[in-house]
Amino acid sequence: MTRNTADKTSITLLGLGAMGTALARTWLAAGHPLTVWNRTPARAAALAAEGARAADSAAEAVAANTLVVVCLLDDASVEETLAGIDPAGRDLVNLTTSTPAQARARAEWARERGARYLDGGIMAVPPMIGVPEAGGYVFYSGSRELFEQHQETLGTPAGTTYVGRDAGFAALYDVALLSAMYGMFAGAAHAYALIRKEDIDPTSLAPLLADWLVAMAPSVHQTADRLRSGDYTKGVASPLAMQVAGAQTFLSTAEQQGVSPELLSPYFELMRRRLAEGSGEEDLTGVIDLLVR
Numbered sequence: 001m002t003r004n005t006a007d008k009t010s011i012t013l014l015g016l017g018a019m020g021t022a023l024a025r026t027w028l029a030a031g032h033p034l035t036v037w038n039r040t041p042a043r044a045a046a047l048a049a050e051g052a053r054a055a056d057s058a059a060e061a062v063a064a065n066t067l068v069v070v071c072l073l074d075d076a077s078v079e080e081t082l083a084g085i086d087p088a089g090r091d092l093v094n095l096t097t098s099t100p101a102q103a104r105a106r107a108e109w110a111r112e113r114g115a116r117y118l119d120g121g122i123m124a125v126p127p128m129i130g131v132p133e134a135g136g137y138v139f140y141s142g143s144r145e146l147f148e149q150h151q152e153t154l155g156t157p158a159g160t161t162y163v164g165r166d167a168g169f170a171a172l173y174d175v176a177l178l179s180a181m182y183g184m185f186a187g188a189a190h191a192y193a194l195i196r197k198e199d200i201d202p203t204s205l206a207p208l209l210a211d212w213l214v215a216m217a218p219s220v221h222q223t224a225d226r227l228r229s230g231d232y233t234k235g236v237a238s239p240l241a242m243q244v245a246g247a248q249t250f251l252s253t254a255e256q257q258g259v260s261p262e263l264l265s266p267y268f269e270l271m272r273r274r275l276a277e278g279s280g281e282e283d284l285t286g287v288i289d290l291l292v293r
Contacts, residue, residue: 002009003101005288007122008032008043008153009032010033010035010064010065010067011027011034011035011065011067011068011069011153012033012034012036012064012068013027013034013035013037013061013071014037014038014058014061014062014067014068014069014070014071014072014081015037015038015070015071015072015081015096016036016038016040016044016047017071017072018074018126019071019095019122019126020038020071020105020230021043021047021123021126021231022126022127022129022157023069023071023129023157024036024047024052024213025047025050025130026129026138026156026157026200027153027157028047028050028051028052028062029130029157032153032156033065034051034052034239035052035053035054035055035064035065036048036052036054036055036061037054037057037058037060037061038042039081041054058081058085059084059085059118060207062082062085062087062090066091066190067090067091067093067150067153068091068092069093069095070082070085070092070093070094070095070096071095071096073096074096074097074098075099075102075106077096078096086113087110087113088113088114088115089114089115090115091114091115091116091118091143091149092110092115092117093118093119093120093140093154094106094117094119094120094121094136094151095120097122097171098171099168099175099256100117100168100169100171100172100241101168102141103141103170103171104166106119106167107142107167112226116142116145116146117143117146118140118141118142118143118146119142119145119167119168119171120138120139121137121138121170121171121173121174121175122136122158122174123137123158124136124138124158128158129158130156131267132159134158136158137159138154138158138159138160138162138170139160139161139169139170139174139202140160140161140162140170141162141164141165141166141169141170141171141173142166142167142170143165144162146162147162151176167214180220184213186189186263187263188213189263190254190263190264193257194253196257197257197258198257204206208233222235222283223283223284223285223288226285227285227288232278232279232282232285232286233281233283236282238282238283238286239280239281239283240271240275240281240286241275241280241281241282242280244271244272244275244280247254247268247271247272250264250268266286267287270287270290270291271287272287274287274289274290277290
């Protein structure tokens with residue numbers, strides 16, 4: 001099939017790991033002229049066979065197009081790849097996982113060199129790229145003008161969510177959501193450990209656990225409302241004092257089941273500290289204040 005590329009934005013993509021390759025194939029399938037570069041030339045050669053143009057150097061790739069997307073291992077890889085390259089006049093979109101501070105420093109680096117900058121946090125794994133029903137999307141922050149100009153192109157591999165002109169916000173949103181994910185994984189791991197030695201099929205617990213987590217998910221909205229208002233006691237159904245009193249049951253159960261409490265104990269300790277400092281009538285929102293230094 002011949003793809004119509006006449007009205008499609010030309011893109012340069014630096015980095016062809018699993019995510020970069022997925023992005024590249026999605027843009028190619030949509031008809032975007034694509035120039036690619038990778039430190040390992042074989043990966044670029046494979047995409048060249050699918051219609052991409054393989055550049056011999058990162059500098060050559062950056063010079064080829066105005067829109068330059070970077071998807072490398074880490075910020076150090078970005079630093080090394082872009083060293084000595086003039087990005088003036090380019091629209092630089094960095095999809096490399098980084099910290100907010102690194103994203104802000106990269107944005108300043110681009111601004112000083114006459115380039116527009118957009119940072120991205122990918123909320124998807126490679127198999128979700130190019131599959132709209134999979135629900136993957138990318139947080140973007142930095143130049144709103146760049147985002148609005150290229151939103152359609154950036155939205156081809158995955159959905160787009162712009163979160164502000166501060167270039168560090170995309171990375172911050174990304175890590176915030178993934179941190180909550182790991183907390184969920186930790187709780188699920190503890191739940192499965194409790195039944196590990198019993199005559200209980202873990203697949204019988206799984207649907208109950210999934211439904212319970214879904215039922216609890218809306219509590220994040222209540223927490224956000226309380227943080228904004230500063231009132232941690234309004235509409236509380238399970239007060240802090242009651243939850244602290246019940247914590248020992250969880251620890252005792254873990255001990256009796258031969259399960260380490262190390263995933264739960266730090267949170268319970270924060271709850272006890274908050275109770276000592278605040279009101280037993282509030283909910284668990286105050287624990288957040290203990291975490292902020």
